[in-house]
Amino acid sequence: MTHFPAENVNVVSFDNMPTPDALHATLPLTDKAGASVMRGRQNVRNILDRKDPRLFAVVGPCSIHDPKAGMEYALRLKALQEKVSDTMLLIMRVYFEKPRTTTGWKGYINDPDMDDSFHIARGMENARRFLLDVCELGLPTATEALDPISPQYLGDLITWTAVGARTTESQTHREMSSGLSTPVGFKNGTDGDIGIAINAILSASHPHSFLGINGQGTVAIVRTSGNAYGHVVLRGGDGRPNYDTVSVTLAEQALKKAGLPANIVVDCSHANSFKNAELQPLVMTDIVHQIRLGNQSIVGVMIESNLVGGKQSIPADLSKLVYGCSVTDACVGWETTEKMILEGHELLRGVLETRRQAQS
Template sequence: MFKIINLKRLKKDLNNYNKINIKIFKEIINNNHKKIIIIFGPCSLSNIKDFFFYIKKIKKMNFNLNFIIRVYYEKPRSNIGWKGFVYDPYLDNSYCIIDGIYMIRKLLIDLIKKKLFLATECLNFYFLNFFIDCISWVCIGARTMNSQLHREFCSNIKNIIGIKNDVSSDLKLLNDFKISLINKHCFLSFNNFKIIFSKGNKNYQFVLRGGNKPNYNFTNIKNINSSIVVDCSHSNSFKIPINQIFVFENVYNQFKYYKNKINGLMFETYEKFGCQSIINKFKFVSVTDSCLNFSLLNLILNKINAN
C-alpha cells in the first residue's frame, strides 16, 4: 500500500477506531435496524481550506445521527473535464498527482482525528490503495459498476461497499455486482505481482441514484431485498439541488412508515448553494455538480433528528 511513495501511516489507535466505525455501520446494514445512515458533503473535493471550514460547522452540529462525510477526490466523467483533486489539486491542468496523493492522505488522517466517518467513490482503485485504511464506506459509481476489476477489488477489502445503479437505472445489474462481490475471486494484485485470493465481501448497500428517470419511488424500493441508500441528488433530483429536499421528504416517509430496506440517504451539500466553473472564483461553492447549502442541510438533519 505504501511502497510507491512514503506516506504517513495511520496510527494504531486511529486504525482501530476506523475498524470500529465500519463494524457499527455493518451492524445497521446487515440487521436492518430502523436506523438510517446519512452520507453528505460536496460533490467533489476542490479546496481543502474551504472544506475544513465546512467540516468545522458540521462538527458544531449537535445531532444524534449516524452520518458519513463525503471526501470524493475523483470526479467521474462520461467524456472529458476535470477528473478531480487527486489528478489536478491546483485546478490548473498541472496534473501534480503525487502532490494530490500526499494532500488527500493528510486530509483524511486529520478528519479521522476529528472522529469523523468518511466515504469516497472508487473510480481508480490504484488511488484507493493509498487511502483505504481511512475510509469506512466506498461507493462504486454508475459508470464503473459493470467493471469486473472493481468487483474483484471490492471482494477483497473490509469496507462497506455502496453499489450505484448504472446510468440506465437498470436495477437488475445491481444484483450482478452483488453476486460477484460476495463470492471468492482469484486475481492479480493491482500494486504488485502477487496473486490475490479474495474471500468475498458481504457488506454492501445498493445506491439508487436514478438514471433515465428517478428510481426512488416505492414501487422500485419494495422489490429490493438488500440494504438501500437513496441518493437524493443526481438523476433523482434532475441535478437541480433544491429538488433534493423533495426526494428526501418522499424517501424519509417511506423509511418511517413502510416496511422496506432503506438504510441510508445521500446528499450533495456544501457551504453555499449551487456551483461554479473550474476557474473557481468564489469561496465555498462546488466546482462540479450543484449542491445544497449548509442551512438547508441543517434543516434536513434537524427533521431527521427530531423523529
C-alpha cells in the same frame, strides 16, 4: 535483431510514484484516526445487519478541491452529528476522483492544482493528509472507488465506499470491491437498471484473483475472500427518479429473488432530483416518511452538500473561485443541509424503536 515499436506507442513517459508503504510511512494512521475508521465501519455493518435501526447518511461535497473549505465543512458536520446521533450516523462524503464521460477536471488526486498539470503523487499525498485530518475529528469518511490502485494508498482511512453508476458493471470494480475492507454501495446503472447493481453485489461477495499492486508498489496477484456487505444505491436513471414506494418495493423484490438482504440506500441527488440540487430536500422528506410508514429496507441516504449552494466553473484565475462552492455537481448549501438533517432527525426519533422491534 530488428526493433519493432510495438508497445507504448502512445505513451509519453512513465513517472515514478511513491509506493503505498512509503506514503503510509510519511502519513501514518494514528490511533485516534484508526479507531474512528473501525468504529465507523462497525456502525455501518450493524445498520446493514439490522442490529442498529438508525440511518447512515453520506453527506458532503460532490468533490473535494479545497482542503481548507473541506475541513470547515467536516467540523460543521461533526457538530451536527452530535445532535442527531440517536437517529443517524453521518459519514462525510470525501470524493477525490471524478469519472468523466469525455473530458473535464478529474479530481483532487489527478490534478490537485486544477490546471492540467497532473501532479498525481502530490495529489495522493494531499488526499491522504485530508482524510487523516477528518478521521482525527472522529468523523467517518466515504469515497468513490474509481482507480483500482488508490485503495492501497487510502483504504485504511475509509468507512464506506461507493461504486458509481458508470463503473458498477465493470468487472475490474467488482473484483476490487470483493477485497475492500469497507461496506460497498453499488449504484444502479445510468439507465436505471437495478439488475446491474445486484449482479455487482453477487460478484463482489465471492472470492476473486486479479492483478494489482501491494504495499511495496510491486505488481501482484491480489486474492480476495469476498465482501459480504455490498448493497444497492438507488440514484434514479434515464432522467427519472426511483426512490418512490413502487420503485423501492420492486428493488426489495429483486434483492429477495437474488437471495440478498433488502438493504437500500437512496441517493437524493443525480436523477432522483433531476440533477437539481434544490430538490434534494424533497427526496429526503419522502424517504423519511416512507420509514415512518413502516419501510424496513431503506438503511441510508446520500446528499450532495457544500458550504455554499450551487456550483461554479473552474476559472483560469483560481483566486476567483467562490470559497466552499462545488466545481463539479451542484450541491445544497450548509443551511439547507442542516435543515434536512435536523428535520429528518425529529421525524425519525419516534419511530426508530418501532423499527428496531420489527427488525428483531
